[in-house]
Amino acid sequence: MKNKINEIKKRALEEIGKAKTFEAVEALRVKYSGRKSELTNVLRGLKDLSPKERKEIGELSNHTKQIIESELDKKELKIKNEELSHIDKKEKIDVTYPGKKTAKGHLHPLTQVRYAIEAIFKSMGFLVVEDREVEDEFHNFDAMNMPRNHPARDMQDTFWLKNGCVPRTHTSSVQARFMEKNKPPFRIISLGRVYRNENTDATHESNFHQTEGLIVDKSGKVTVANAKSIISEFMKGLFGESTKIRLRPSYFPFVEPGFEFDASCPYCKGEGCRICKKTGWIELGGAGMVNQNVFTSVGFNEDKYEGFAFGFGIERLAMIKYGIDDIRLFHAGDLRFLQQF
Ligand code: DAH
Numbered sequence: 001m002k003n004k005i006n007e008i009k010k011r012a013l014e015e016i017g018k019a020k021t022f023e024a025v026e027a028l029r030v031k032y033s034g035r036k037s038e039l040t041n042v043l044r045g046l047k048d049l050s051p052k053e054r055k056e057i058g059e060l061s062n063h064t065k066q067i068i069e070s071e072l073d074k075k076e077l078k079i080k081n082e083e084l085s086h087i088d089k090k091e092k093i094d095v096t097y098p099g100k101k102t103a104k105g106h107l108h109p110l111t112q113v114r115y116a117i118e119a120i121f122k123s124m125g126f127l128v129v130e131d132r133e134v135e136d137e138f139h140n141f142d143a144m145n146m147p148r149n150h151p152a153r154d155m156q157d158t159f160w161l162k163n164g165c166v167p168r169t170h171t172s173s174v175q176a177r178f179m180e181k182n183k184p185p186f187r188i189i190s191l192g193r194v195y196r197n198e199n200t201d202a203t204h205e206s207n208f209h210q211t212e213g214l215i216v217d218k219s220g221k222v223t224v225a226n227a228k229s230i231i232s233e234f235m236k237g238l239f240g241e242s243t244k245i246r247l248r249p250s251y252f253p254f255v256e257p258g259f260e261f262d263a264s265c266p267y268c269k270g271e272g273c274r275i276c277k278k279t280g281w282i283e284l285g286g287a288g289m290v291n292q293n294v295f296t297s298v299g300f301n302e303d304k305y306e307g308f309a310f311g312f313g314i315e316r317l318a319m320i321k322y323g324i325d326d327i328r329l330f331h332a333g334d335l336r337f338l339q340q341f
Pocket of ligand 1: 169170171172212213252254255285286287288309310311312
């Protein structure tokens, strides 16, 4: 039995000496020191020995077991230390290595133009105000001097809601809302969504954005000349210093006299090109001196105040600024389009 035990010890120490990995050490631990190890097997025969031999063999086997276990522990520690000594190479981090760039989003082209419009008007002392998109008939139409059955209502194809309200057809409704709560003098612009019940094509959308402007002061203090210079400053701010504007007489129920205003084409500088359809001018919006009926509808005394108003589409400005030829691109959510801005 002694020989058997010594033989096991010799073999165990040899094999432990050769083991190179944790897994190998673990397997040897099972083989030589576990409950089903060879040593345990040998000790099964202990009961057949004399008490003296039993003591002797018992001591020898315990001692052997201790030696084997301590060798296993030593080997395990050695392997661990070796691994740790290489860890700096294996898990090396180069803190100077440039990081991966995460793609940054950016503002939608319409929002960019919207902010540009706001910045220009703010620099001229305008207050930016907002109001509701679903309007009642009074603020969208009646207060804007478009009573029921007025032919001018046909100028704007309208979505009617069951409760008699409308998704506003223009931002002019904000004029009425603002004047109900504020007394002149003031100068405001209001930007936002408007809705028209019309078929969509390259230049028409049923949902688009407008900017409305309104300046009101005591009678005699606001003139068409003021209007012209403010619109002109705005266009220069957006399209460049050399931009010229012109007013053409036109009709809108909420102004008298009314105009449409054009800017000189920023592409051909008035020479005539594809963008301006060879005319040298680009039609941008409507304007005029506020009709006194609008003032009386919000409770102002007739002839006490004078003012002018203007309105234009934001998509149209963005299309001209960036040379975009289809209005539908703005809401199509196509990244190939959006990433260009
Ligand atoms: N509300 C008009 C439209 O949607 C635009 C407009 C024209 C606004 C003339 C004005 C104006 O304030 O004076 O077509």
